[in-house]
Amino acid sequence: MKTNIFLKSTLIIGLITLIVGCGQNGNNGSGALGSSIAEKVYVAPGERDEQYAFLSGGYSGNLTVYGLPSGRLFKEIPVFSQFPTSGYGYSEETKPMLNTSFGFIPWDDLHHPDISQTNGELDGRWIFANGNNTPRIARISLTTFETEEIIEVPNSAGNHSSSFITENTEYVVAGTRFAVPVPQQDMPINEYKANFKGALTFIAVDQEHGHMDIKFQLLMPGFNYDLSHPGRGKSHGWFFFSTYNTEEANTLLEVNASQNDKDFIAAINWKKIEEFVNNGGGTKMAANYAHNVYDESTHMATSTMKKEVLTVNPMDVPGAIYFLPTPKSPHGCDVDPNGEYIIGAGKLSANITVHSFDKMLAAIEAEKFDGDAYGIPILNYDDVLAGSVQSGGLGPLHTEFDGRGNAYTTFFISSEVVKWKLDTWEVVDRKPTYYSVGHLMIPGGNSRKPHGKYLVAMNKITKDRYLPTGPEMEHSAQIYDISGEKMELLYDFPTHGEPHYAAGADAELIMNNSKKIYRLDENNHPYGIKNPGEARIERKGKEVHIYMSSIRSHFTPDNIEGIKVGDKVYFHITNHEQDFDVPHGFAMIGQGTSEILIMPGQTKTSLWEPKQVGVWPFYCTDFCSALHQEMQGYIRVSPANSNIELSWSLDE
Amino acid sequence: MKTFKLLTAALLTLLVCACSNTSQTGSDASSNDAQSSHPQGQASVVDDVSDPNILQVAISSEPHSTLVAAVQAAQIEHVLVNAGPLTVFAPVNEAFDALPEGTLENLLKPENKGDLATILTRHAAPGSYDIEVLKREAQKGRKLYMATGDYLEVTIEGGNVSVGGARIVASVPASNGIIHVIEQVILP
Numbered sequence: 001m002k003t004n005i006f007l008k009s010t011l012i013i014g015l016i017t018l019i020v021g022c023g024q025n026g027n028n029g030s031g032a033l034g035s036s037i038a039e040k041v042y043v044a045p046g047e048r049d050e051q052y053a054f055l056s057g058g059y060s061g062n063l064t065v066y067g068l069p070s071g072r073l074f075k076e077i078p079v080f081s082q083f084p085t086s087g088y089g090y091s092e093e094t095k096p097m098l099n100t101s102f103g104f105i106p107w108d109d110l111h112h113p114d115i116s117q118t119n120g121e122l123d124g125r126w127i128f129a130n131g132n133n134t135p136r137i138a139r140i141s142l143t144t145f146e147t148e149e150i151i152e153v154p155n156s157a158g159n160h161s162s163s164f165i166t167e168n169t170e171y172v173v174a175g176t177r178f179a180v181p182v183p184q185q186d187m188p189i190n191e192y193k194a195n196f197k198g199a200l201t202f203i204a205v206d207q208e209h210g211h212m213d214i215k216f217q218l219l220m221p222g223f224n225y226d227l228s229h230p231g232r233g234k235s236h237g238w239f240f241f242s243t244y245n246t247e248e249a250n251t252l253l254e255v256n257a258s259q260n261d262k263d264f265i266a267a268i269n270w271k272k273i274e275e276f277v278n279n280g281g282g283t284k285m286a287a288n289y290a291h292n293v294y295d296e297s298t299h300m301a302t303s304t305m306k307k308e309v310l311t312v313n314p315m316d317v318p319g320a321i322y323f324l325p326t327p328k329s330p331h332g333c334d335v336d337p338n339g340e341y342i343i344g345a346g347k348l349s350a351n352i353t354v355h356s357f358d359k360m361l362a363a364i365e366a367e368k369f370d371g372d373a374y375g376i377p378i379l380n381y382d383d384v385l386a387g388s389v390q391s392g393g394l395g396p397l398h399t400e401f402d403g404r405g406n407a408y409t410t411f412f413i414s415s416e417v418v419k420w421k422l423d424t425w426e427v428v429d430r431k432p433t434y435y436s437v438g439h440l441m442i443p444g445g446n447s448r449k450p451h452g453k454y455l456v457a458m459n460k461i462t463k464d465r466y467l468p469t470g471p472e473m474e475h476s477a478q479i480y481d482i483s484g485e486k487m488e489l490l491y492d493f494p495t496h497g498e499p500h501y502a503a504g505a506d507a508e509l510i511m512n513n514s515k516k517i518y519r520l521d522e523n524n525h526p527y528g529i530k531n532p533g534e535a536r537i538e539r540k541g542k543e544v545h546i547y548m549s550s551i552r553s554h555f556t557p558d559n560i561e562g563i564k565v566g567d568k569v570y571f572h573i574t575n576h577e578q579d580f581d582v583p584h585g586f587a588m589i590g591q592g593t594s595e596i597l598i599m600p601g602q603t604k605t606s607l608w609e610p611k612q613v614g615v616w617p618f619y620c621t622d623f624c625s626a627l628h629q630e631m632q633g634y635i636r637v638s639p640a641n642s643n644i645e646l647s648w649s650l651d652e
Numbered sequence: 653m654k655t656f657k658l659l660t661a662a663l664l665t666l667l668v669c670a671c672s673n674t675s676q677t678g679s680d681a682s683s684n685d686a687q688s689s690h691p692q693g694q695a696s697v698v699d700d701v702s703d704p705n706i707l708q709v710a711i712s713s714e715p716h717s718t719l720v721a722a723v724q725a726a727q728i729e730h731v732l733v734n735a736g737p738l739t740v741f742a743p744v745n746e747a748f749d750a751l752p753e754g755t756l757e758n759l760l761k762p763e764n765k766g767d768l769a770t771i772l773t774r775h776a777a778p779g780s781y782d783i784e785v786l787k788r789e790a791q792k793g794r795k796l797y798m799a800t801g802d803y804l805e806v807t808i809e810g811g812n813v814s815v816g817g818a819r820i821v822a823s824v825p826a827s828n829g830i831i832h833v834i835e836q837v838i839l840p
Binding site: 579 | 697699701702703705734735736737778779780785788827828829
C-alpha cells in the first residue's frame with residue numbers, strides 16, 4: 001500500500017517535472033544537444049577528471065573510485081570482500097585481512113567512506129570505511145589504493161554510525177547501530193531495555209603510518225546509533241551521533257521505534273573522555289577482536305587477536321555527554337563547515353532540525369536540563385535549537401555543504417535534493433532526483449573546506465533510468481552542478497553495489513601521490529626473489545614452495561616435475577617488471593581459489609592442492625604483452641608414492 | 653552494436669554541430685586541444701619512477717642520436733614504448749654514417765617514411781632476448797624472428813654475438829625489453 005503511494009507520488013512529481021522541463025526547453029529553444037550540459041561532463045579522450053569520488057559499495061563490501069564530472073569508473077578497491085580480480089582475500093598474503101573473531105569472513109557491507117583530514121581539511125592520505133555487518137573499520141591507502149588495515153570493533157553490532165574522523169584524523173569513530181549485551185551473554189531478548197548497551201568506539205590513528213588502535217569505548221544506553229559527525233573549528237573536540245529507537249524496542253521497530261516524538265543527538269566531548277582515560281580512567285574489559293595489518297614492504301598481512309578493550313561508563317565522566325532532543329528518528333547528523341550547526345535529519349519528518357553549538361554550550365553552562373536518560377542530561381529542545389528548515393519535502397536523510405553558506409539535504413520519500421541557506425533556513429532551490437535518493441556527496445562537503453562544484457546524489461532505485469538488466473538494476477547516481485544559484489542536473493551514471501555514502505576530493509590532492517610500481521630492491525617478502533636467477537623449488541614434506549619469477553613474457557621456471565597428488569603447492573610469484581601498469585596474473589587449472597594479479601615489484605602467493613595425476617598447465621591471466629599468450633607453463637603431477645625427483649627448468 | 657556505434661557517431665556529430673553553433677571558438681579548436689595534450693599516447697606518459705623504456709634509453713644515449721632521429725622521422729615511437737616486450741638492435745651513429753652517401757638523407761624524407769619504418773622495424777624482435785638467450789639461439793640453431801617477418805641468424809665468434817651479421821658491442825636492459833648496441837645497420 002505504502003509502495004503504491006510512493007509510486008504514485010513519484011509518478012506525479014515525474015509528470016510535473018516533465019511538463020516543467022518541456023516548458024523550459026520551449027523557452028530555451030536550442031534543445032538539449034544545443035545546451036552546455038553535455039560539455040560540462042564531457043572529458044575528452046586524453047583529458048582527466050577534475051575530482052575523485054569514492055563511492056561505498058554497500059553489500060559489495062568494496063569501494064569504487066569514480067571521476068567527476070564524467071562519472072567514469074576507475075577502479076574497484078577490495079576492502080571487506082574477496083575479490084577474484086586481484087586475488088584479494090584469496091592470496092595467502094591477503095587472507096589474514098579478512099580474519100575476525102568469528103573466523104574468516106569473506107564479505108561485509110561497506111557504508112561510509114571518509115577521507116583523512118588535517119586542520120579540518122581533506123589531506124588525501126587515507127580513506128576509512130566501515131564494515132556494517134561484522135563490525136570492522138578499514139583504512140585504505142590513497143597512495144597504493146589498497147586496503148592496508150582492518151580492525152574489528154568488539155561489543156558492537158551493525159557498525160553504522162561509522163567511520164567518521166575527527167578534524168586532524170586523531171580518531172576514526174565507530175558507533176553501533178544495534179545495542180547488544182556487553183559483554184555478550186545468553187539472555188532473553190525481551191530483557192533488552194536498560195540491559196543492552198550501545199558502544200561508541202574511538203579508534204586512535206597513528207599519524208605516521210595510519211595504524212589504528214582502540215583508545216576507548218563509551219558504553220551508552222541501548223539506543224540505535226545511526227550516523228555521526230565530528231565537530232569542527234570551534235566544536236572540534238566534540239562528536240555528534242544521531243540516535244533512534246530511544247524507546248528501546250526489541251521487536252517490530254518499524255512501529256515501536258517511532259513512538260517517541262523526539263529521539264536524540266548525542267553530543268560527546270571526546271577530548272574530555274580522552275583526558276579521563278589518559279589519567280587512568282576507564283575499565284579494562286576482556287574482549288576478542290582482530291587487528292589485521294598489511295605491510296607494503298613484505299607485501300603480506302598479519303592478523304593479531306586483541307584480548308582487551310578499555311570501556312568508559314558515561315556516568316564516570318560527568319560533563320562529557322549530553323542529549324539534544326531531535327524530532328523523528330534522525331538519520332543524518334551533519335556539522336556545517338564552521339562547526340556551529342549540528343543538523344539532524346528526522347527521517348520521518350518534513351523538516352530539518354538545526355541545533356546551535358553555541359546555544360548547546362550556553363545551556364550546559366546554565367545547567368538547564370530537561371531530565372536525563374540513564375543519568376545523561378537531556379537539554380531543552382528550544383534551548384539548543386538554531387532553526388528549523390521548513391522544507392516542504394518528506395523524509396530528510398543527509399546534509400552536506402558547499403562552503404558558501406548553503407546546505408544541501410536529500411529527501412528519500414519525496415526524492416529530491418533541497419538547497420537551503422544556513423542562518424536563514426530559507427529553501428532556495430530544489431531538484432527532483434526521481435529515484436529515492438539516499439545520501440549525497442559534495443567533495444570535501446563534510447569538512448571545513450568543501451570543494452563545492454559538484455554534488456553527487458546516490459539513488460536507491462533505478463527502475464527505468466537505464467536499459468533494463470532483469471529484476472535488479474545497479475543503483476543510479478546523479479551529478480549536479482552546484483556552482484550557480486540553482487542546481488543543475490548534469491548526468492547520471494550507474495554505480496556498483498549500493499552506495500550509502502561517498503567521499504570526494506580534488507584530483508590534485510591525490511593523483512600525484514599515486515604509486516606507479518613497487519621497487520624490487522624494497523621487496524622484503526620472505527618468499528620473494530630479487531631476479532629470475534634465484535627461481536627455485538623447495539620441498540618441506542608435503543609442502544612445496546615454488547619461488548617463481550614473471551617478466552614479459554615468461555615464467556621462470558615453466559616446466560616443473562616431481563609434484564605429487566596430496567601436495568600443498570605454494571606458488572610465490574614475484575613480478576620482476578619495474579614498469580608502471582604492467583601486472584602479471586597467475587592461474588593454475590583446477591585451483592580452488594582465484595587467480596592472483598601481481599603488481600610490478602610485488603610478490604604474491606597462490607595455493608594449489610593437486611588432486612589428479614597428469615600434466616597440468618598454468619598461465620598469465622593478464623594480457624601483459626604481445627607474447628602474453630605464450631606466457632604459460634606445465635606441472636607434472638605424479639602419484640603420491642612416486643619417486644620422481646623435484647626438478648624445474650626454463651628453455652632447456 | 654553497429655547501429656549503436658552509428659547512433660553514437662550521429663549524436664556526436666550533432667553535438668559538434670550544436671557546439672559550433674553556440675560556441676565562438678568552435679569545436680575544431682577544442683578537439684585540437686584534446687589531441688595536443690596527449691600527442692603520443694604511451695610515448696608521452698610522464699613517469700620518472702619506472703625503469704626507462706627502450707625509447708627513453710635510446711633518447712638518453714648520445715651515440716644513438718641518428719637512430720632516435722630516424723625513429724622520430726618514421727613516427728614509430730609508440731612501438732618502442734609498447735608493452736612489447738621487444739629486443740631492439742640499435743646501430744650507433746657511425747653505423748648510419750657508413751651507409752652509402754645520401755641513403756639516410758633520402759630515407760629521412762617524409763615521402764619515404766614507410767621505407768624507413770620498415771628498415772628500423774627489421775632491427776626489432778618481439779620477445780625479450782638477453783645475451784644469454786641469444787647465445788642459446790645460436791647454440792640451438794634457432795633463428796631470430798624480427799618484427800618485419802624476417803628471420804635473422806644469430807652467430808657466436810670468439811665470444812662475440814652477432815645478429816644478421818651485426819656484432820653486439822653492449823647490452824642495456826629496458827623496462828619493456830632490451831637494447832643490444834650494434835656496429836652496423838642490418839640491411840636486407
